[in-house]
Amino acid sequence: xxxxxxxxxxLVWLALLxxxxxxxxxAESAGAxxxxxxxxxxxxxxKVRLVFLYFMELGGGAMPWRAIAELWVAGVTTLxxxxxxxxxx
Amino acid sequence: xxxSAGGAARRRLAGDEGVWxxxxxxxxxxxxxxxxxxxxxxxxxxxxxxxxxxxNPAIGLLNTAILLSSSWLVALAVHAARAGRREAVSRLLxxxxxxxxxxxxxxxxxxxxxxxxxxxxxTNHFFMYYFALTGLHFVHFLAGMxxxxxxWRKSRHEAIDGRFLVWLESAGCYWHMVDLLWIFxxxxxxxxxxx
Numbered sequence: 001x002x003x004x005x006x007x008x009x010x011l012v013w014l015a016l017l018x019x020x021x022x023x024x025x026x027a028e029s030a031g032a033x034x035x036x037x038x039x040x041x042x043x044x045x046x047k048v049r050l051v052f053l054y055f056m057e058l059g060g061g062a063m064p065w066r067a068i069a070e071l072w073v074a075g076v077t078t079l080x081x082x083x084x085x086x087x088x089x
Numbered sequence: 090x091x092x093s094a095g096g097a098a099r100r101r102l103a104g105d106e107g108v109w110x111x112x113x114x115x116x117x118x119x120x121x122x123x124x125x126x127x128x129x130x131x132x133x134x135x136x137x138x139x140x141x142x143x144x145n146p147a148i149g150l151l152n153t154a155i156l157l158s159s160s161w162l163v164a165l166a167v168h169a170a171r172a173g174r175r176e177a178v179s180r181l182l183x184x185x186x187x188x189x190x191x192x193x194x195x196x197x198x199x200x201x202x203x204x205x206x207x208x209x210x211x212t213n214h215f216f217m218y219y220f221a222l223t224g225l226h227f228v229h230f231l232a233g234m235x236x237x238x239x240x241w242r243k244s245r246h247e248a249i250d251g252r253f254l255v256w257l258e259s260a261g262c263y264w265h266m267v268d269l270l271w272i273f274x275x276x277x278x279x280x281x282x283x284x
Contacts (some may be wrong), residue, residue: 009168013161020153025144027280034284040276048269049144055164055265057258063104065109068116076120076273084281087134 012054016075019047045077103167104259112266115229119270122225123277126218130281133214133275138283141214143208148199152192153271159189160268163237163261166244170257175249178257182241185264189234196227219278226270233267236260 006014023043024055026036052069053059102109128138162185169177203209203216210220240260243253 007165007168009161009164012164013157014159016161017154020150020157023276023280024146024150027276027282033282037281037284040280044272044276047272049159051265051269055160055268056262057103062103065102065113070115072116072120076123079120079124080127080273080277080281083124084278085201087131087283 009054012050016047016050019043021048034085037084041077041081041084045073048077049073099190100277104262105255108259110114110224112262115266119273122222123202123276125271126222126277129214129218134283136213137215140213140219141279141281144219145199148195149275152195153275154201155188155191155195156268156271159185159192160265163264167254167257167261169261170244170249170254173249175244178249179241179244182244182257186234186237187228187262189237192230193227193234196230204263222274222278226267226274229267233260233264237264 023040025042026043029036049070052066052073056069058069092105144170162181166181166185167182202219208216210217240257243256247253
């Protein structure tokens with residue numbers, strides 16, 4: 001069972017589960033709370049982008065929807081991270 | 090045979106454009122809600138942190154795994170439909186709905202535990218946002234399950250043709266939106282710790 005035989009959607013799913021496990025471990029880790037929490041949100045943004053590009057098939061560049069999705073992910077991730085850092089800084 | 094129909098119908102955008110307008114409107118609405126929650130948190134960091142600690146992140150993690158897995162099964166169903174594999178479409182959609190229904194069970198348990206512990210919308214600002222945001226997301230979840238159910242029934246009784254494919258792609262994109270909204274909601278509500 002080589003990894004190359006896996007369906008592309010399965011690879012995306014595994015990447016999403018792996019990123020989820022990583023962000024959960026970061027959130028539960030001791031120390032460097034601000035950096036860990038900001039990283040957790042950045043990972044969430046990365047996961048959402050994977051969903052847009054692969055599960056929702058915007059990776060082919062269907063405009064203007066791809067641009068809207070990219071701007072939405074970047075905007076929401078930035079908003080949450082900046083507000084979080086302002087509250088703790 | 091669907092290969093030709095599906096190939097001819099293969100567009101750069103998965104699903105109906107009208108559904109994408111709806112998805113975009115929903116995304117913008119949730120972006121505003123995220124902004125409202127995060128700015129409210131600025132004023133009451135200690136209260137939001139104490140309240141956050143009353144949530145069980147393991148349940149949030151389980152819900153994330155459930156929605157990601159259901160989304161994956163639905164994405165596989167779309168690919169199976171393009172290949173004209175009716176049995177696989179029906180099986181994958183059925184599994185996607187079954188796995189997705191775990192989210193409803195988990196959420197019902199979580200809400201019941203909170204309410205029986207005396208935690209409601211009126212407890213404080215954090216829980217007002219928690220119930221409002223997760224409740225609104227849950228309404229979207231229920232709508233997604235209903236639409237997937239319609240697609241599952243169609244996959245068993247109707248032709249797997251280009252028209253069906255547009256239905257399935259549109260339903261799938263809506264379902265993935267329910268998934269991605271939760272991807273932001275989970276860390277924002279359950280994992281963001283105050284330093």
